[in-house]
Amino acid sequence: MLQVQVLREETNRVIEGLKKRHFKDAELLVNEAIEIDKNRREIQKQADDLKAKSNSDSKKIGELMKGGKADEANILKGQVALDKEHIKKSEGSLAEFEKRLQEILYKIPNVPHPNVPAGKAAEDNATVYEHGSVPILHAAALPHWELIKKYDIIDFDLGVKITGAGFPVYKGKGAKLQRALINFFLTEAELAGYTEIQPPIMVNEASGYGTGQLPDKEGQMYFVNEDGLYLIPTAEVPITNLYRDVIVPEETLPIKNAGYTPCFRREAGSWGAHVRGLNRLHQFDKVEVVQIAKAEDSYKILEEMALHVQGLLEKLELPYRKLLLCGGDMGFNSAMTYDMEVFSAAQQRWLEVSSVSNFETFQANRLKLRYKNKEGKTQLLHTLNGSALALPRIVAAILENNQTEDGIKIPEALRRYTGFDWIK
RNA sequence: GGAGAGGUGCCAGAGUGGCCGAAUGGGACGGUCUCGAAAACCGUUUGGCGCGUUUCGCGCCACGUGGGUUCGACUCCCACCCUCUCCGCCA
Numbered sequence: 118m119l120q121v122q123v124l125r126e127e128t129n130r131v132i133e134g135l136k137k138r139h140f141k142d143a144e145l146l147v148n149e150a151i152e153i154d155k156n157r158r159e160i161q162k163q164a165d166d167l168k169a170k171s172n173s174d175s176k177k178i179g180e181l182m183k184g185g186k187a188d189e190a191n192i193l194k195g196q197v198a199l200d201k202e203h204i205k206k207s208e209g210s211l212a213e214f215e216k217r218l219q220e221i222l223y224k225i226p227n228v229p230h231p232n233v234p235a236g237k238a239a240e241d242n243a244t245v246y247e248h249g250s251v252p253i254l255h256a257a258a259l260p261h262w263e264l265i266k267k268y269d270i271i272d273f274d275l276g277v278k279i280t281g282a283g284f285p286v287y288k289g290k291g292a293k294l295q296r297a298l299i300n301f302f303l304t305e306a307e308l309a310g311y312t313e314i315q316p317p318i319m320v321n322e323a324s325g326y327g328t329g330q331l332p333d334k335e336g337q338m339y340f341v342n343e344d345g346l347y348l349i350p351t352a353e354v355p356i357t358n359l360y361r362d363v364i365v366p367e368e369t370l371p372i373k374n375a376g377y378t379p380c381f382r383r384e385a386g387s388w389g390a391h392v393r394g395l396n397r398l399h400q401f402d403k404v405e406v407v408q409i410a411k412a413e414d415s416y417k418i419l420e421e422m423a424l425h426v427q428g429l430l431e432k433l434e435l436p437y438r439k440l441l442l443c444g445g446d447m448g449f450n451s452a453m454t455y456d457m458e459v460f461s462a463a464q465q466r467w468l469e470v471s472s473v474s475n476f477e478t479f480q481a482n483r484l485k486l487r488y489k490n491k492e493g494k495t496q497l498l499h500t501l502n503g504s505a506l507a508l509p510r511i512v513a514a515i516l517e518n519n520q521t522e523d524g525i526k527i528p529e530a531l532r533r534y535t536g537f538d539w540i541k
Numbered sequence: 542g543g544a545g546a547g548g549u550g551c552c553a554g555a556g557u558g559g560c561c562g563a564a565u566g567g568g569a570c571g572g573u574c575u576c577g578a579a580a581a582c583c584g585u586u587u588g589g590c591g592c593g594u595u596u597c598g599c600g601c602c603a604c605g606u607g608g609g610u611u612c613g614a615c616u617c618c619c620a621c622c623c624u625c626u627c628c629g630c631c632a
Contacts, residue, residue, distance in 0.1 A: 161591055165601040172601090175613045179559045182612090194612045201612090364551095364588090485589095492596080495588080 118222050118329075118483050120497075121154045134228035137235055137444035143225075150221045157214040164207035171200045223332060227479040229444045230416070230453040236443030242456070243443065248427070249436030252462050252518050260463045261513040262394030264520060265291065268540050271395070271512075283384075283399035290540050294515075294527075295402060297534035298508050299377050302404035302429065306505060309425050311375035311406055316355035318378050319346040324358040327484045329450045339381045348381035352405035353502045360409060361484045364495060370488065371410040371418060375505070378403065395509035396468065403507040407500070409486065412477070415499035416453075419475045422503045423455045426471045429506055432530040435514050436460045438467065452477040455503075459510065463517035468510040473503030516540075 124131055124147050135143035174197045181190040234243045265271035270291025276284040287295050303313055325331035325347055330338060339348040349355055356374050365372065380403050406425065410418050423439065430437045442454040451474040458467035478497040481487070487495045519526045524541035532538055 158591065161601080165591060168602090169600055171612080176559070178612045183559090190612075197612045 118479065119225055119227070120478070120482055121150060121218065121222065124150050124225075125154065131228050135226065137229050137233060138226060138447065139237055139445045140226055146221055146225055150218060150225070153214055153218045153221065157211065157218060160207055160211045160214065164204055164211060167200055167204050167207065171197045171204065174200075226449045227452050227476065229447060230475070230477075232441075233447065233453055234441060234443045237445040238443075239446050241443040242440040242446055244438050245441050245455075246427070246439040247437075248431060248439075249434070249460075251436055251460050254462050254517075254520065255522055257522070258463050258517070258520055260394065261461075261516040264516045264525065265394070268525070270294070270540060273394075281399070283397070285395070285398065290535075290537065293535055293537070294512060294540075295508060297531055297536075298506075298511065299402060299404060300534045301531055302506055303375065303377055305425075305429055305432075306375035306404065306406055309373075309406075311373045314352075314356050314359070314374045314376040316349075316352060316359070316376055316378065318349050318355070318381075319344075320349055320354055320358065321346060324354055324361070327358045327361045328354050328480055329483065330354060333449075337383050339383060349378060350382050351380050351403065351504075352376040352378040353407060356405065356407045357409075357480065357484065357500055357502065360486045363485075364487045364489060365409070365498070367411075367488050367490070370498070371408050371414060373406070373408050375404060375406045378405070380507075395513040398509055401507060401509045404505050405502060406505045407502045410499050410501065411488070412496070412499055415475050415477065415501060419453060419455070419473065419501055422501060422505075423457075423473045426457055426473060426503055426505050430457060430459065430470070432528070433511065433515065434528045434530075435511070435518065437470075448472075448474065450474070450476050450479050452479065459514045461510070461514045461517050463520070464513075468514060470510045470514070471504040471506050474501060476500045476502075 119131070128147060128151065132143050132147055135147070174193055178190045178193050178197070181187075181193070234241065236242065259267065262273075268290070270288055272286045272288060273282075275286040276282075279286070307313060319341065322331065322345060325335075325338070330347070330350065338350055340346075341348070355378070356376050359374070360372070379400055381400055382398075384397060384399065406422060408418050408422065427437070427439065437457050437459045440456045440458065442451075442456055447454050454472055454474040456469050457471040457473075459470045460466075461468050477499050480500045481497040484500075486498050486500065488498055490496050515528065516525055519528065524539045527535050527538050527540070
């Protein structure tokens, strides 16, 4: 959520930025917010003045009563009662304005960074880096959903039996490969200076609001009705919310946390050939990295985080490209996002395996995540996060790209974690 | 699930109707002392919003949340949320 103050003071920058997203009602909503805010402030001034008056009158009444001047006190009481009615009215409309302002602010996405390319959709994203070459597969090469059957390492039908579609069962070397990847990603994160966090995978409503899943994306999360808890769609939610309502000491910045969690996504309504196999699931595993930084450091850190993810892909010997997302393709909360896509050789398509974003103060504003600067002023911090990495598509790419007639070869860097070199 | 206790500032903790944005202790920060440090002593230390003559002044709000009583609520009443302890169940 953007701050009204920013809308007020940097109206043009905000509107121009939002246009880059092809966000339809940018001008309309921003101006409406500013207008409502103006009314809100006028009413607050009126109410505050009236409250100041009745506060001091109440004090006088106390003094008069003590001095035995009950008559004078009673006259004043009548006066205060009258003022109270007016205050109540003002407060009513103040609350109304605040509610409407909030509703509008929830609808306005983050303002893209100036370096974000213009563009409407995925094809307008800028490819800023490419690495590795596409492997040439043997004639009988299979897509991963065939490979997992051939080697009996992941079973979708069993998942359907015990839970439903999109909940695969990993077996034998398939299960061990999961564990190895998680371990590899966490170890690499630790080496990069991240503190490992193991958070709950259910969160309360306040956390959902904190990172922006609520109120809009409610239907995308699994909800445990009995206890009012949400299954997390990503570790970003619990790990970022650790710092909700916190004023962090300046010397601890930047804060670097990493965590492995299963992730749950309802993904209502997305079906079809391109979501086959491991491409899209309701439950999957992911290691997430999260940083909290001062405004002046956040873009340097965004680059650092992207490079960390690139390093992982290079160690796994996967060909990838790095995209700088265009305004039209960015997520609602983000000011700048890099996507990493891995080439899946048997499917002959790029698969998104990581998304690294700087949210600037967009999340911090809702989270009330701040620090005190040198002048003693509290300031909002910047939040950043990235997948490092999401497992299923990495598994798909490893299986497809590394298949030979003799089996699937495990990348060198991963072998000390798997304990085996081949899936045969 | 049953019974009880409780939610106050960075932490602990007092406060049962106006003198309370809040005692006291601890922590942190600054200063005095010291070659330096410790101790001691002195001082500072919640956040949000609004207005103005905007490194400062004034006002409003907040003692879990929302309502109520009252001229006046941390204090009284109602509802809700959360935490802790004991019992039960349990990996």
